[in-house]
Amino acid sequence: MTALTRSATDRLHTQFRGQLIWPGDEEYDAARQVWNGAIDRRPALIARPRGTSDVVVAVRFAREQSLPVSVRGGGHSAAGHAVADGALTLDLSGMKSILVDRAARIAVAGPGLVWSELDAATQAYGLATTGGVVGSTGIAGLTLGGGIGFMDRMAGPTCDNLLGAEIVTADGQVLQADEDTHPDLFWALRGGGGNFGVVTSFTFRLHPVTEVFGGLLGYTMDRATEVLRAYREVSADAPDRLALYAGLVAAPPAPFIPEHLRGQRVAGLIPVYFGPAYEAARALAPLLAVAPPVLDLTKPMSYQEVQQLADGLNPPAMHHYYTAEWLRSLDDQTIDELVAAAAGAPSPLSVIILKRMGGATGRVPADATPFWYRDAAHNLDIHAQWAPGSPPEPHVAWARAARQAAQRDSAGGGYVNFIGADQGTDRVRAAYGGNYARLARIKAAYDPGNLFRINNNIPPAVAAGNGDRDGS
Numbered sequence: 001m002t003a004l005t006r007s008a009t010d011r012l013h014t015q016f017r018g019q020l021i022w023p024g025d026e027e028y029d030a031a032r033q034v035w036n037g038a039i040d041r042r043p044a045l046i047a048r049p050r051g052t053s054d055v056v057v058a059v060r061f062a063r064e065q066s067l068p069v070s071v072r073g074g075g076h077s078a079a080g081h082a083v084a085d086g087a088l089t090l091d092l093s094g095m096k097s098i099l100v101d102r103a104a105r106i107a108v109a110g111p112g113l114v115w116s117e118l119d120a121a122t123q124a125y126g127l128a129t130t131g132g133v134v135g136s137t138g139i140a141g142l143t144l145g146g147g148i149g150f151m152d153r154m155a156g157p158t159c160d161n162l163l164g165a166e167i168v169t170a171d172g173q174v175l176q177a178d179e180d181t182h183p184d185l186f187w188a189l190r191g192g193g194g195n196f197g198v199v200t201s202f203t204f205r206l207h208p209v210t211e212v213f214g215g216l217l218g219y220t221m222d223r224a225t226e227v228l229r230a231y232r233e234v235s236a237d238a239p240d241r242l243a244l245y246a247g248l249v250a251a252p253p254a255p256f257i258p259e260h261l262r263g264q265r266v267a268g269l270i271p272v273y274f275g276p277a278y279e280a281a282r283a284l285a286p287l288l289a290v291a292p293p294v295l296d297l298t299k300p301m302s303y304q305e306v307q308q309l310a311d312g313l314n315p316p317a318m319h320h321y322y323t324a325e326w327l328r329s330l331d332d333q334t335i336d337e338l339v340a341a342a343a344g345a346p347s348p349l350s351v352i353i354l355k356r357m358g359g360a361t362g363r364v365p366a367d368a369t370p371f372w373y374r375d376a377a378h379n380l381d382i383h384a385q386w387a388p389g390s391p392p393e394p395h396v397a398w399a400r401a402a403r404q405a406a407q408r409d410s411a412g413g414g415y416v417n418f419i420g421a422d423q424g425t426d427r428v429r430a431a432y433g434g435n436y437a438r439l440a441r442i443k444a445a446y447d448p449g450n451l452f453r454i455n456n457n458i459p460p461a462v463a464a465g466n467g468d469r470d471g472s
């Protein structure tokens, strides 16, 4: 990194319409904080654009000044990729425009929106698209990494619902990417992460979502093995309209949790059925028969209520480490090991989550988008969470050991949006399976200098002839 030149920063101040926050400014410390309280990084400059033209100005400035660019959408990357020491951080959180076209069932959304905001806007019309299950997660990073949630078995991951994007590339150009325009770039944006430029607008396909039935089924921890087996058996034959998560978690101190269970480690299931209550009752009957809960909080809910079910598991300012694995199957030994791991977690806040995949996700070919593990049966997400002040090592070691314990069932890699920052290039490569080489070629075409490298990085392919852009 070179020292910033006076003439270039003067030009930036003249051309950039948004807010520029420099080290030493009053707002600097608050502006560099992200969701994961363990991340403490000091960007050279934080730029908050007001629109696409500001993004162009900032990207050109970063290139001229040889500054790496970190891009912040919702700031939820557990690895802290939204900020980096010495980088220009483009904080897009002010770009929250959203237009919903009810008749066409599409939404055009700004990159600063979080899922609770997008859901509110689309649900006003009885529509929704697959989104993250925690409301404060950014739509941008989640979509660019694939995007899984309650709706993916019915409607595919978020990336399958991305119809187009506006993007500012490393050379400062504004491109539209969709099936017809820059199709290779569009392909890469549907799971390839923030490697290809700064996305300034997302166009999503929406689906009618009005009647939803869901909630929490709670069990004491001594029944965890039985509960995970029931999750496995029942979800294998579940209709696409039934989403099912299983979790080994500490019950939150929420009013709906009986007092004696609050803070206790419990086994939980979250079923969500998209359809009327009588159909949901039929779909859930096999589950309730094999695993009757001590706590049944399922009921008809709005989609927005469903989307808040997991919010209580993530108190603010905590320190976090994520790791994950796609699983082809879930055998009895893996279940036993995961239950033992949960019981031995060094922090009561750490959780192990399993999510049934399949349905619409599995009916799309693995090379149709970068989202490779479409045939995985489960997503395993291990989330170490601890209070500030506690040293991270035991928590990180616990998460890694828990993931290792499931290796016998691995499909070959982990979900890119959940892999830990320190897990190296091999984990990024594995996350993309057979799609990695194509992603590296597209990276070479659109970002040959790897300006956008503060992410789950895919370095540009170096082989001659690999960097040709597709037609526009």
Ligand SMILES: Cc1cc2nc3c(=O)[nH]c(=O)nc-3n(C[C@H](O)[C@H](O)[C@H](O)COP(=O)(O)OP(=O)(O)OC[C@H]3O[C@@H](n4cnc5c(N)ncnc54)[C@H](O)[C@@H]3O)c2cc1C
Binding pocket: 035, 070, 071, 072, 073, 074, 075, 076, 077, 078, 080, 081, 082, 092, 111, 131, 132, 133, 134, 136, 137, 138, 139, 140, 141, 142, 143, 144, 145, 146, 147, 148, 149, 193, 194, 195, 197, 198, 199, 200, 314, 417, 418, 454, 455, 456
């Ligand atoms: C509590 C919690 C719950 C989660 N739940 C889910 C879930 O249900 N489903 C799921 O699929 N994932 C989930 N995730 C993972 C989530 O998808 C990733 O953390 C994702 O990166 C968050 O996006 P963001 O915009 O908030 O992140 P940021 O930290 O802002 O960005 C993450 C990455 O995306 C890049 N990026 C962000 N915006 C842009 C842009 N406009 N253009 C180009 N690159 C950009 C950044 O450079 C960075 O590399 C969850 C994460 C957390 C912490």
